[in-house]
Amino acid sequence: MLEGLFGNKSAEKVLFHIYHYGESHASAIANDFDVALNPIKQQLNRFEEAGVLFSKEVGRSRLYSFNPKSPFTKPVQNIIKIAYENIPLKERQKIFATRRRPRRKGKPVK
Numbered sequence: 001m002l003e004g005l006f007g008n009k010s011a012e013k014v015l016f017h018i019y020h021y022g023e024s025h026a027s028a029i030a031n032d033f034d035v036a037l038n039p040i041k042q043q044l045n046r047f048e049e050a051g052v053l054f055s056k057e058v059g060r061s062r063l064y065s066f067n068p069k070s071p072f073t074k075p076v077q078n079i080i081k082i083a084y085e086n087i088p089l090k091e092r093q094k095i096f097a098t099r100r101r102p103r104r105k106g107k108p109v110k
Helices: 009-021 026-033 037-050 073-085 089-095
Strands: 053-058 061-066
Touching: 009 026, 009 037, 009 061, 009 073, 026 037, 026 061, 037 053, 037 061, 061 073
Parallel strands: none
Antiparallel strands: 053 061
């Protein structure tokens, strides 16, 4: 869907993943989409150099999220939102099935 705009499938996967979760690291993106880690890392670096994403180190991992200071972030997020909302719900649930946050204390498991 976004491959034509951003040049490759890795860019699409990175943007959808960060849009869905708010922040992520390269290995989580590669695992969720079952792709090689190196193209994902390269794409994350390209988006960071362009200023759309920024990263911070958390332990031994580098965590990426959208850069709120970039003037390009909002327009890019609007494009991603349109494409994301056009993915069928069942497909979205299959792709983004992994929980990224711990369960709230005391919340029952269904």
